[in-house]
Amino acid sequence: MGLTAGEPDFAPPRVAEDAGVEAIRKGMGRYTAAAGTMELRQAVVEHIRTDIGLEYAPSEIVVTNGAKIGISQALLTLVQKGDEVLVPYPCWTSYPEMVKLAEAAPVMVPCDALQYPDMALLEAARTERTRAILLNTPSNPTGAVYPEQLLRELGEWALQHDIAVISDEIYAALTYEGAQHVSPLKAAPGLRETSIWIGGMSKAYSMTGWRMGFLAAAEPLAKKIAGLQSQLSGSPCAISQHASMVALQKADGPREEMRKVFEKRRRMVVETLQQIDGLDVAMPNGAFYAFPAMGQYLGRTCPDTGIQVNSGDDFIEVLLEADQVACVGGSAFGQADAFRISFAAADDVLIEALKRIRERLAKLV
Ligand SMILES: Cc1ncc(COP(=O)(O)O)c(C=O)c1O
Incomplete structure (x- = not known):
């Protein structure tokens, strides 16, 4: 009996499946813009506005081949050899490895007893070389949903010290019994200029194998990431993009x-x-x-x-x-x-x- 999977056991929303089939039949399986189709980027803008409360323009959205590569591309764009990236833990297995792939050093910082990032320990771990922090709320593996007040404090601290936040919010829509998801970029709006929001279709829409993620960042940063993506993988899967656009528009139910x-x-x-x-x-x-x-x-x-x-x-x-x-x-x-x-x-x-x-x-x- 397998209880290891980080993927829902449901079928994707029927409207997404139908839209995928329609995209194939209509010959939509061609290259798109490297940052994703304008239609999907517009749908992502709406999604981030209504679900997360953040305002972005389509030119500030990059559609990625899953959130995972989105996080890696964010790191590859933000950090350089010799930089340090703070990683509160317990955390998703891939974070420290992704930081190393970007030739930076992961600095692992334990969370507090409630599994929230610990401000005193983060400050103690900060150095001149600290360039970014990886946050994940709701968290894999702990399920902790970080409180707004802590995110405000953390965001302001990050801004003060010129630390970019990479905010992995792939589980944003999965909170329970009244718990409210708050994005660090919402709690500390100044982060919009320096930081990167990450989301995707895998978890809340049960579309893991469709490999659809997206990120939002201020335009100069988004452009850099899209440029990197155009060299690394090119445009994300066109069929999945169309299906994801329909899911974002019609699969709230x-x-x-x-x-x-x-x-x-x-x-x-x-x-x-x-x-x-x-x-x-x-x-x-x-x-x-x-x-x-x-x-x-x-x-x-x-x-x-x-x-x-x-x-x-x-x-x-x-x-x-x-x-x-x-x-x-x-x-x-x-x-x-x-x-x-x-x-x-x-x-x-x-x-x-x-x-x-x-x-x-x-x-x-
Ligand atoms: C915290 C976290 N971020 C990102 C991902 C990857 O998402 P995707 O399937 O969109 O690459 C996962 C999947 O397990 C995850 O747990």
């Missing part, structure tokens, strides 16, 4: 349906985990992951496999070997005592997997 399913699963999964004595798990306010820490189970041994559980990675090895349940060990995100459970899986799979996790923990001695 299916998107909300999927969000509601995640909301229900999140409660079921996290409440079940919280009933397990000695496991340490917070209720995530966004994304679709639970991130329990092993708590009092650290140091115990599994009698069936003989494996001693000194980390979340050890525990996922036990789970896989003894119970055929696959999760991701916390070291991939920088927190070794934890493991990540994706609730982007069907209810019956989640219920059975949780039962096995509970029984396995009870067996550790």
